[in-house]
Amino acid sequence: MTRGLRWSVLAVGAAFGFLLTVSGLGDYDTIHHGLLLENPYIFLMMGSAMAVAFVGLAVLRRLGRTRYAGPLTLPHARVERRHVYGGAVFGVGFGVGATCPGITVVMTTTGGLYGLVVLVGLLGGLWLRGRVERRQRQPPSTEPTPPVAVVRP
Numbered sequence: 001m002t003r004g005l006r007w008s009v010l011a012v013g014a015a016f017g018f019l020l021t022v023s024g025l026g027d028y029d030t031i032h033h034g035l036l037l038e039n040p041y042i043f044l045m046m047g048s049a050m051a052v053a054f055v056g057l058a059v060l061r062r063l064g065r066t067r068y069a070g071p072l073t074l075p076h077a078r079v080e081r082r083h084v085y086g087g088a089v090f091g092v093g094f095g096v097g098a099t100c101p102g103i104t105v106v107m108t109t110t111g112g113l114y115g116l117v118v119l120v121g122l123l124g125g126l127w128l129r130g131r132v133e134r135r136q137r138q139p140p141s142t143e144p145t146p147p148v149a150v151v152r153p
Helices: 003-023 028-035 041-063 081-097 101-109 113-137
Strands: none
Touching: 003 101, 028 041, 081 113, 101 113
């Protein structure tokens, strides 16, 4: 990764965090009222973000390549049970915490203690997920299991 790429990634991340903060999406009450369907603000923000992403992907498809990563390849994967479970866990976490990962980082960097609490939970969940995946990838042991002694009275 070149120095210029690192600085541009940092600049985009800082701009993203600034825009999240200025938009009010780093505020617990904004998210809470949106999830209670009292205020459509977050849904309008998400819809506008999806529209921008849709247009951006259409432009990138037409160009056939990205500026930094070379040729554009979009993965097409089947929906699996683990995707549904992961989406459900993410949704429950979003509802309980009234925040998502991007906003949690913004809350933490702007001095919000609540953001720090949620960030610790996110990192703990990622750690647990990695541990479970590593355990699932390990081949079963080929060592014979020792016989179990049966004691009868």
